Amino acid sequence: MFFLFRDRSRAGRLVGGLLALGLLAAPVLNAPAASADTAVKPDGGSFTILGAGYGHGYGMSQYGAYGAAKKGLTWKKILTFYYPGTKRQTLAKATTIHVWLTADDDDSLRVAPAPGLKVADRSGHQLTLPTGTGYTSWRISRSGAGYKLAYRNASGSWKTKATALDTSTWTFSTTAKVVKVVLPNSSKSYRGSVKLVKRGDGGRTVNTVRLEDYVRSVVPSEMPTSWLANAVRAQAVAARSYAVRLRDYYDYTGYDICDTTACQVYGGISRENTGGDAAVKATAGVIVTYQGKVALTQFASSNGGASAKSNLPYLTAHPDPYDGVITSQAWTRTITATSIARQWSSVGTVKKLQVTKRDGSGRYGGRVTTIKIIGTKLTLSVSGSSFQSRFGMRSTLYKVS
Numbered sequence: 597m598f599f600l601f602r603d604r605s606r607a608g609r610l611v612g613g614l615l616a617l618g619l620l621a622a623p624v625l626n627a628p629a630a631s632a633d634t635a636v637k638p639d640g641g642s643f644t645i646l647g648a649g650y651g652h653g654y655g656m657s658q659y660g661a662y663g664a665a666k667k668g669l670t671w672k673k674i675l676t677f678y679y680p681g682t683k684r685q686t687l688a689k690a691t692t693i694h695v696w697l698t699a700d701d702d703d704s705l706r707v708a709p710a711p712g713l714k715v716a717d718r719s720g721h722q723l724t725l726p727t728g729t730g731y732t733s734w735r736i737s738r739s740g741a742g743y744k745l746a747y748r749n750a751s752g753s754w755k756t757k758a759t760a761l762d763t764s765t766w767t768f769s770t771t772a773k774v775v776k777v778v779l780p781n782s783s784k785s786y787r788g789s790v791k792l793v794k795r796g797d798g799g800r801t802v803n804t805v806r807l808e809d810y811v812r813s814v815v816p817s818e819m820p821t822s823w824l825a826n827a828v829r830a831q832a833v834a835a836r837s838y839a840v841r842l843r844d845y846y847d848y849t850g851y852d853i854c855d856t857t858a859c860q861v862y863g864g865i866s867r868e869n870t871g872g873d874a875a876v877k878a879t880a881g882v883i884v885t886y887q888g889k890v891a892l893t894q895f896a897s898s899n900g901g902a903s904a905k906s907n908l909p910y911l912t913a914h915p916d917p918y919d920g921v922i923t924s925q926a927w928t929r930t931i932t933a934t935s936i937a938r939q940w941s942s943v944g945t946v947k948k949l950q951v952t953k954r955d956g957s958g959r960y961g962g963r964v965t966t967i968k969i970i971g972t973k974l975t976l977s978v979s980g981s982s983f984q985s986r987f988g989m990r991s992t993l994y995k996v997s
Contacts, residue, residue, distance in 0.1 A: 633950060633951040633995060643997075644928065644997040645931060647900070648959055654895075656679070657897070661819075661831065662827040662918075664826075665830075666918075671878075675830050680914075683886070684833075685884075685885045689881060691808075693853060698856055705801045708733060708776040713768065715768055717767075732749065734768070736766050738797060784863065787806065788809065802851045810862060813868055816867050819831040821870075829879050832879045838893045901958055902959065905957055913957035914957075943973055944972035949967060951996060959993065964984075964995075
């Protein structure tokens with residue numbers, strides 16, 4: 597998948613996803629506000645918005661990493677530039693992570709038959725499952741306080757199979773350490789094992805996988821592995837660190853991280869490729885730390901030439917000379933006064949827009965934190981990010997022309 601489209605989705609929604617997961621308590625803008633812009637009237641019923649960058653602007657710019665690699669920076673120097681004050685640490689090869697497979701949303705866990713397929717509980721009891729034409733799928737589902745096991749026969753009917761397993765969490769695994777999960781609308785193969793974690797009367801499917809295998813799938817999902825090796829290696833370390841940060845700092849029931857743009861995109865074996873594998877191998881186990889603790893290594897497509905500042909000491913506001921090396925990150929959007937009025941009908945007819953507060957980092961005086969909508973009925977101040985999201989703009993680094 598082309599990076600421009602793939603990362604647009606991720607970068608544009610990362611902060612929103614973090615808010616939804618309760619993860620953005622740390623990064624909040626606190627740079628001094630720039631002076632207010634001049635109020636602008638619509639021209640022919642429309643406003644022209646000039647902007648730069650794509651995404652929240654915290655941490656590493658992915659296009660910037662590519663530009664830095666083009667200028668000769670190693671992956672280590674790229675990480676130091678985007679996460680100043682941090683150090684590198686290497687984790688053990690056996691480190692694992694638990695990934696919530698969100699597409700499996702039917703409160704059960706189905707897998708395809710395979711040689712050596714086993715089902716086990718957390719107490720050490722296990723059962724090796726039979727194969728053959730009479731077994732087309734196996735399923736763990738909830739039953740009272742515990743679970744039940746069933747198989748689908750050749751005629752398509754589900755048959756319950758008795759087990760001696762207890763009510764603790766049940767897990768599917770194979771001798772090949774690869775499990776094919778049958779999702780509601782598709783099937784995907786995952787390394788490691790899969791389990792059904794209790795959630796109310798239902799369950800959540802979670803993949804327990806070695807961290808290195810997890811990163812092998814994430815890297816190609818977040819950056820084209822055809823890019824220069826040092827950029828892809830920096831991405832591998834950022835992705836690995838981000839996953840460990842979520843694992844270590846947030847207490848989710850039965851999982852560490854999800855598999856969507858709200859966290860990091862993870863697609864199992866199907867997303868792996870040789871370029872991503874090479875980057876993971878070259879940076880094996882390396883994470884970014886600050887004062888001995890794993891850093892929140894946020895990243896987005898482009899910062900528009902300047903990174904955003906949070907209250908984390910290694911997510912600083914500074915110019916980025918690498919962000920525009922590969923391609924211009926400037927963009928333009930035309931928004932009608934009528935469409936603005938539809939979004940905020942209480943203002944009446946929109947007469948002017950005025951940016952009243954910025955974060956002070958980057959062109960135009962920085963990212964918009966507050967914009968005023970001046971109408972015939974009232975004047976309303978909204979956040980720069982709210983205005984951005986309502987109209988699908990690439991970032992909050994913009995001005996009303």
